[in-house]
Amino acid sequence: MGLHKFCRELPKLELHAHLNGSLSRSTMLQLQRCLADNGMADTSNAFLDEFQIGAGDTRNLADCFQVFNIAHALTSTKETLAKATASTLKEFEDDGCCYIELRSTPRQTPHMTISEYIETIVQTMLNTTDMSIISCLIVSINRSSSQRDADIIADYAIEYHAKYPDIVVGIELSGNPAIGNFKDFVPPLTRARNAGLKITLHCGEICNPQEVIEMLNFKPERIGHGVCIHPRFGGIDAAWELLCKSQIPVEICLTSNVNTKSTPDYNCHHFNELYNANVPIVLCTDDKGVFATSLSQEYQICAETFGIEQSKLARLSLSACNYIFAVEKRKMLMDKLLNFINKKEL
Numbered sequence: 001m002g003l004h005k006f007c008r009e010l011p012k013l014e015l016h017a018h019l020n021g022s023l024s025r026s027t028m029l030q031l032q033r034c035l036a037d038n039g040m041a042d043t044s045n046a047f048l049d050e051f052q053i054g055a056g057d058t059r060n061l062a063d064c065f066q067v068f069n070i071a072h073a074l075t076s077t078k079e080t081l082a083k084a085t086a087s088t089l090k091e092f093e094d095d096g097c098c099y100i101e102l103r104s105t106p107r108q109t110p111h112m113t114i115s116e117y118i119e120t121i122v123q124t125m126l127n128t129t130d131m132s133i134i135s136c137l138i139v140s141i142n143r144s145s146s147q148r149d150a151d152i153i154a155d156y157a158i159e160y161h162a163k164y165p166d167i168v169v170g171i172e173l174s175g176n177p178a179i180g181n182f183k184d185f186v187p188p189l190t191r192a193r194n195a196g197l198k199i200t201l202h203c204g205e206i207c208n209p210q211e212v213i214e215m216l217n218f219k220p221e222r223i224g225h226g227v228c229i230h231p232r233f234g235g236i237d238a239a240w241e242l243l244c245k246s247q248i249p250v251e252i253c254l255t256s257n258v259n260t261k262s263t264p265d266y267n268c269h270h271f272n273e274l275y276n277a278n279v280p281i282v283l284c285t286d287d288k289g290v291f292a293t294s295l296s297q298e299y300q301i302c303a304e305t306f307g308i309e310q311s312k313l314a315r316l317s318l319s320a321c322n323y324i325f326a327v328e329k330r331k332m333l334m335d336k337l338l339n340f341i342n343k344k345e346l
């Protein structure tokens with residue numbers, strides 16, 4: 001079977017996708033129309049064009065954090081946030097994704113409270129009975145936020161995990177890695193962990209070996225990116241050895257790292273180092289709207305760049321089942337993958 005078709009058909013798990021970075025152009029237009037119908041649209045198409053950071057774009061990782069304001073302007077009401085969530089889930093499903101842990105930073109807007117933000121996403125996920133994709137929410141803390149605001153987000157995550165344990169499954173730390181200190185977020189993350197939430201941390205997205213070691217010693221269930229951990233990419237031996245020993249799974253975002261210039265090109269991506277060292281990895285999209293990609297495209301790029309054959313790609317997806325936060329869904333997803341592998345004789 002052709003690689004493109006195979007990557008689309010392969011049942012895939014998305015474990016690192018930011019809601020407001022995942023909006024496609026058609027979803028954004030839909031949200032814009034919805035706001036306009038309510039007399040609230042103040043956005044133009046030129047404004048939407050700024051949203052995409054494609055290959056060769058001159059913007060870097062630091063600039064990239066500006067573009068999220070565009071999506072945030074569109075998801076500021078309960079109605080558009082619900083539509084954004086539903087459309088994004090549908091797009092992942094259409095791309096052959098069978099399970100997603102969507103993440104988002106709850107925020108207060110002129111039209112909703114933090115609590116309503118979370119409730120809106122949760123209710124949309126509960127109402128996707130017409131879809132076969134299984135969806136969960138990871139609550140994000142932005143590392144640019146104050147300790148007080150991080151505490152508030154953690155409290156809501158704990159409250160909503162207690163209310164909807166099958167939907168609100170984790171908490172994560174993201175945002176501009178050049179701002180803030182991991183240490184300041186340890187107390188709220190620890191409280192969330194003690195309440196039963198699983199943890200994933202953006203780790204080593206820029207060079208900061210001390211922070212990488214602090215993060216790995218915190219023993220999150222997963223980390224995101226892990227670009228600057230191997231000494232070849234600005235990391236230090238102690239951090240790399242700690243990662244190899246701890247076997248903490250890494251959410252890999254190939255196109256995101258290339259388009260933000262965290263990695264010069266696909267060929268020098270640290271996928272190789274992680275894969276060869278047997279560190280668990282999961283292929284993810286990060287921000288499929290901003291970086292114009294899809295999960296099947298990330299599998300295809302991985303296969304083409306690193307020569308990973310179809311049977312190994314399928315096993316990458318199978319192994320992702322081990323690292324999901326909704327533990328009770330693991331067996332069902334593994335059965336689905338094993339079925340696919342047997343049927344295709346891989």
Ligand code: 6MZ
Nearest residue numbers: 018019020021068103104105140142174175
């Ligand atoms: C770190 C990122 C990110 O939460 O409003 N975000 N944080 N590194 C990245 N690499 C490119 N991509 C996205 O989605 C948008 C938010 O996700 C985080 C940023 O905090 C961004 O504002 P939500 O749904």
